[in-house]
Amino acid sequence: EKSNVPYDIIGEEQLSELVDVFYSRVSQHPDLAPIFPDDLTETARKQKQFLTQFLGGPPLYTEEHGHPMLRARHLPFTITPVRAEAWLTCMKAAMDDVQLNGELRSFFFERLTQTAHHMVNRPDDEG
Template identity: 50%
Template sequence: MVTVYKQLGEETIEALVDRFYDYVDKDPRMRFLFPDDLTETRYKQKLFQIQFLGGPNKYNETFGHPMLKMRHMPFPITTKERDAWLDNMSKAMNDLNIPDDVKIQVLRRYEITANAMVNSR
């Protein structure tokens, strides 16, 4: 099976995360969830996405198991924030000209994960 990591490569995944956070930084629907300085957030997300998309376990090796649900519990995440996350990631993928077949595959996985992060009404 060819992973998304192999299809896109690490540089593209890192660029995708950077573009995503460029959108997040300007998005009032979700900006309040993040620290003022997004440097560490970008770094952690890059390691996570590399692993999530089939690459090396860099996140686990550096920070341990992601425990996504637990890590997101302190933050109020409603369907509004979920939709904003998915929207910003979709725009970032469009900006980087991610092939449609890969984009559809990845967005399906993100939707499942994003739905699981919703913890507030």
């Protein structure tokens, strides 16, 4: 029987590729690079865990780090509307790179858009 769980559709391998390509774009984006660590290995590892559970897969992030509380975990960083759009632009390009298409892409991107907007904690002029 075919699973309707988004994580089962994308799979571990494509999700992992997506996150790696995404952070290589983040590290080169002028609006994002300044707030991220130089070494994104650990960031990417946590993001793979988080997105696994975000898409209905096993709760890998929570098992290791506790409740995500994503907005609280982002408060130490200045996240302006411009940075949220930059984040989403990198994600869209990463989805192109790994050829994530179709219904899963639109569903996933829509949920990421909502979450990214929820992370905004400063107006643009304070960025």
